[in-house]
Amino acid sequence: MTQVMEKNLEYYLNLNYTLLVNHIVDESGSYYYGKIVELDGCHSTADTVEELIKDLEEVKKAHIEIKLEFGDLIPEPKEMPSGNIMLRMPKTLHWKLANEAEREGISLNQYILYKLSSK
Known part of the structure; x- marks a missing residue:
């Protein structure tokens, strides 16, 4: 018999949420802005x-407490993708990309990554 874990405040606080931090310099000065990506509304400066990290932990705790109080859905962090994908393509496209990569002197993987990221 498997035991079901209770998803309480402690459970959510121990999850590895994604923290995004930006250094901002604008007319008001220099400061840091951060947010917890998976939790809408969890941000601070x-x-x-x-x-900022200390403030975000407090904001996260308050956010989760309110969600739990009202029975709202609380998003959980997603696992980071592996970075590997299997891709099927027409042979003619594969041939074209392989030739272009060879002309550039790079691997097909590098060339495809370059093409995808330059859009």
Whole structure:
């Protein structure tokens, strides 16, 4: 018999949510802006990264507490993709891309990555 884990405040606080931090310099000065990607509305600003992370932990806790109180859905972090994909393509396209990669002197994988990221 498997035991079902209770998804309480402690459960959510221990999940590895994605933290996005940007250094901002604008007319108001220099500061850090951060957000928890999976939790809409969980964002803050601070003068230092350390202060920002502390603030975001408090915001995350309050956000989750409110969601739990009202029985709202709380998104969980997704696993990072492996970076590997299987891709099927027409032979003529494969031939064209392989030739272009050879002309550039790079591997087919590098060339396809370049083409995808330059759009």
